[in-house]
Structures are given as C-alpha cells and as structure tokens.
Amino acid sequence: MALYCSVNMTLLQWIYAGRRKWKWKLEMAVLLIIATLCLLIILQTDFQGKKSQTTRQYKVLTKLKPEPQTRPALFLSSAPKCERNLSASEIQGFSTLPMIIQDFLFYQHCRYFPMLLNAPGKCGGPENSADVFLLLAIKSSPSNYERREVLRKTWASERLQSGVWIRTVFISGTTGNGFEKDRLNKLLELENREYQDIVQWDFNDTFFNLTLKQILFLEWMERFCPDVHFLLNGDDDIFANTDNMVEYLMSLGDNDGSKHLFIGHLIQNVGPIRHPASKYYIPKQVHKSDRYPPYCGGGGFLLSRYSSRVIYNMSHSIPLLPIDDVYMGMCLEKAGLAPRSHIGVRTAGLNVPSGQQEANNPCYYREVLLVHRFLPQQIFIMWHEIQREDLDCAKRTTVSEQNKILME
Numbered sequence: 001m002a003l004y005c006s007v008n009m010t011l012l013q014w015i016y017a018g019r020r021k022w023k024w025k026l027e028m029a030v031l032l033i034i035a036t037l038c039l040l041i042i043l044q045t046d047f048q049g050k051k052s053q054t055t056r057q058y059k060v061l062t063k064l065k066p067e068p069q070t071r072p073a074l075f076l077s078s079a080p081k082c083e084r085n086l087s088a089s090e091i092q093g094f095s096t097l098p099m100i101i102q103d104f105l106f107y108q109h110c111r112y113f114p115m116l117l118n119a120p121g122k123c124g125g126p127e128n129s130a131d132v133f134l135l136l137a138i139k140s141s142p143s144n145y146e147r148r149e150v151l152r153k154t155w156a157s158e159r160l161q162s163g164v165w166i167r168t169v170f171i172s173g174t175t176g177n178g179f180e181k182d183r184l185n186k187l188l189e190l191e192n193r194e195y196q197d198i199v200q201w202d203f204n205d206t207f208f209n210l211t212l213k214q215i216l217f218l219e220w221m222e223r224f225c226p227d228v229h230f231l232l233n234g235d236d237d238i239f240a241n242t243d244n245m246v247e248y249l250m251s252l253g254d255n256d257g258s259k260h261l262f263i264g265h266l267i268q269n270v271g272p273i274r275h276p277a278s279k280y281y282i283p284k285q286v287h288k289s290d291r292y293p294p295y296c297g298g299g300g301f302l303l304s305r306y307s308s309r310v311i312y313n314m315s316h317s318i319p320l321l322p323i324d325d326v327y328m329g330m331c332l333e334k335a336g337l338a339p340r341s342h343i344g345v346r347t348a349g350l351n352v353p354s355g356q357q358e359a360n361n362p363c364y365y366r367e368v369l370l371v372h373r374f375l376p377q378q379i380f381i382m383w384h385e386i387q388r389e390d391l392d393c394a395k396r397t398t399v400s401e402q403n404k405i406l407m408e
C-alpha cells in the first residue's frame with residue numbers, strides 16, 4: 001500500500017512539473033489530499049491486520065481452554081423446550097384426575113430447563129469449592145422478596161463462622177405469565193446483580209415442581225460447588241440456627257462431607273395421601289405403592305456432599321414424584337442409605353412450645369437447629385435475640401450434647 005502511494009505521488013509530481021509556477025497552490029492542495037488519503041488507507045489496513053491477529057490469538061486461547069463436560073448445552077443454555085407427553089392421557093383414569101395431577105403427568109419426564117440466572121462464582125469456582133463448609137440452598141419463589149432480604153441479614157448471611165465459610169444461594173423458577181413473569185424475573189435479576197445469590201431456571205415455580213427444582217439444584221451443585229462439605233436444603237420461611245449447625249457439623253468425626261449424612265425431621269411408616277382434596281394428594285397413577293420410604297420433612301434438612309451426589313446419581317433412574325422430600329427418601333433408599341432424625345430439627349411444629357410466651361423464648365431457639373414457619377419480622381427479631389450476650393437461659397443443652405443423646 002505504501003509503495004502504491006509513493007508511485008502515485010511521483011506520477012502527480014511529474015504531471016504538474018511544467019506548470020509549477022502558476023498552479024502551485026492547486027498542486028499543494030491535491031498532494032495534501034492524496035497524502036492524507038494514503039495515510040488513512042495505511043492506518044486502516046494496519047488496524048485490520050492487528051484485529052485479525054488478535055482474533056486469531058483469541059481463537060487459540062479458547063481452544064486451549066478445557067472442553068466443557070457433559071450436559072452443558074442442555075444445562076446452561078436454552079434447552080429445547082420440553083414438550084408435553086400426550087400419551088400420558090392414555091393412563092387409566094386420567095380424565096378423572098385433578099388438573100394439577102394431569103399437568104404433572106404431562107410434564108413428568110421434563111428434567112432440563114433453560115437457566116435464567118446463575119451465580120457461578122458462589123463457591124469460588126468448582127476447583128475452590130472445598131473451602132465452603134456449609135452451603136445454604138434455599139428454595140424461594142420469585143415473589144418472596146422480603147423473605148430473601150431478611151435471610152440475607154440473619155441466619156443465611158454469608159460469613160466466616162467458627163473459622164469456616166457459609167455461603168448462600170436462593171433457588172427459583174418463574175411465576176405468572178407475560179408481563180407479571182417479566183416483572184418478577186427483573187426483580188430476581190436486580191437482586192442477583194447486587195448479591196450474586198440467585199439461581200433461576202425457566203420452569204413454573206409451583207408446589208408440584210419442587211422436586212424438579214431440587215434435582216436441578218443438585219445438578220447445579222455438582223457443576224459449580226462440587227466439593228462443599230455440607231448442604232442445608234430448606235424453605236425460605238424457616239428459622240435455621242446456622243451457628244449451631246456449624247457447631248454440630250464440626251463436632252462430627254468426619255466433617256469433610258465425604259461420609260453419608262442426611263438428617264432432619266424423620267418421617268416414617270407413612271404412605272401417599274389418597275384424598276383428592278389434599279394438597280399432598282398422590283393417586284395410584286403417580287405412585288402405585290401404598291408406602292413411602294423413610295424421609296425427612298422438606299422444611300429443611302442437612303446433608304453431606306457425599307449424600308447429595310448419591311441422591312443426584314439415583315435420581316437419573318427414578319421417575320419424578322411431585323413431593324420433593326419423599327423423593328429424596330426414595331433416592332436414599334435406592335442407594336441403600338437411610339435418613340436420620342435430629343432432635344434439633346423441628347419442621348413439623350410438633351415439638352414447638354405451645355404457649356405464646358414460650359414460643360417467643362429465645363432460649364428455645366438458641367438450642368435448635370431448625371424450626372419451620374417464621375415470618376420475616378420474627379426471624380429478624382429472633383436472630384438478634386439469640387445472639388445477645390446477656391441472654392440468660394437456665395440450662396443449655398449444647399448441640400454436641402444433643403448429638404450424644406442421639407448417638408445412644
């Protein structure tokens with residue numbers, strides 16, 4: 001290009017040579033313009049050269065990066081929309097089933113949904129995730145903004161507790177349609193921008209899709225936080241004494257999460273509720289057996305990394321059951337593992353003190369691991385009450401003492 005320009009200028013100089021005297025102004029002007037054009041062209045080609053060079057470098061770099069492992073296409077990007085299984089309607093007695101059950105059967109086979117929001121750095125990247133001792137995975141529907149806000153400030157605050165890390169992630173689907181759905185998605189997006197603690201998939205966040213949410217989460221964990229030691233899985237309306245949980249988990253012989261652990265409020269010797277009016281109605285068409293395996297009530301349970309992996313593995317071969325906590329029990333049973341009870345977990349409300357005064361007594365909550373059904377304001381008050389240095393509780397059974405009782 002430079003060569004072409006200089007030839008061009010010599011040519012022009014030759015043409016104008018004879019008339020230099022009376023045309024010098026014009027000549028100067030033309031030369032200036034051509035010189036400017038040449039300069040521009042040179043700069044342009046040079047820039048393009050650099051650009052293609054960097055593109056090439058970039059391509060080499062991305063090639064060097066390890067290939068993503070199995071399933072990412074389905075998992076992170078837009079999974080192909082899962083279609084209704086129309087032959088579900090051929091199941092005997094299908095038309096007599098409530099709409100919600102029919103809907104469940106139509107979509108029972110759907111396990112992959114596009115991810116809308118992610119918090120990939122939650123555990124410092126998969127390779128650093130062993131630094132997280134306790135990951136709190138809290139099921140929260142998009143509209144529960146106040147609950148998430150109060151949890152971030154109380155028991156679910158991310159912190160170094162007794163020298164180990166607690167991290168928090170809220171797991172969500174979508175609610176509503178059209179404008180309402182967009183509005184709530186926007187809310188979660190704003191929250192995630194501020195706190196990086198939301199993982200959201202594009203499925204209808206209903207009661208009967210909670211198992212789906214659970215399995216999607218275990219898959220997410222395997223990918224982004226594979227080596228965290230322990231996991232608390234719970235609802236966003238529980239009161240979890242996470243200080244006590246850390247104390248309890250650290251007191252275990254093996255506290256690196258490599259052994260089986262699944263504790264909560266144990267429920268056993270029960271079966272599906274067959275009354276169509278019940279929220280938990282499960283007809284024979286969904287679960288033939290009249291028995292459920294032992295399981296821990298879904299308000300909240302603690303498990304080790306090992307057990308969460310086993311459950312995820314087992315889930316591949318067990319059809320989804322809409323009751324999420326029972327489904328966990330089914331996965332454990334198939335793996336030959338059992339859930340256990342811990343007296344500190346009181347999700348059924350059975351052991352919650354009855355009297356108003358007692359129910360608000362911080363001494364009670366100082367000793368538990370987890371209690372179900374708290375309003376955001378109650379959580380806020382109680383969390384601060386149990387931290388009070390001057391709180392005078394007569395006799396305190398520590399979590400490790402409770403643990404000893406359990407071991408007997």
Ligand SMILES: *[C@@H]1O[C@H](CO)[C@@H](O)[C@H](O)[C@H]1NC(C)=O
Nearest residue numbers: 085086087088089090091109
């Ligand atoms: C669709 O439903 C029918 C009837 O329950 C079942 O046999 C079939 O396996 C289902 N298909 C898929 C893809 O899950």
Ligand SMILES: *[C@@H]1O[C@H](CO)[C@@H](O)[C@H](O)[C@H]1NC(C)=O
Nearest residue numbers: 103104107203204206208209
């Ligand atoms: C679960 O979510 C899917 C995807 O949004 C939806 O089609 C289906 O109706 C939901 N199932 C139930 C039982 O709510």
Ligand SMILES: *[C@@H]1O[C@H](CO)[C@@H](O)[C@H](O)[C@H]1NC(C)=O
Nearest residue numbers: 100103175176177204205206
């Ligand atoms: C989600 O589920 C609710 C309740 O079952 C239903 O009213 C709504 O239409 C569903 N939305 C979508 C997008 O499937």
Ligand SMILES: *[C@@H]1O[C@H](CO)[C@@H](O)[C@H](O)[C@H]1NC(C)=O
Nearest residue numbers: 306307309310311312313314
């Ligand atoms: C889960 O399954 C994978 C592959 O089938 C296997 O390599 C792994 O050991 C299993 N993990 C557990 C904890 O069962």
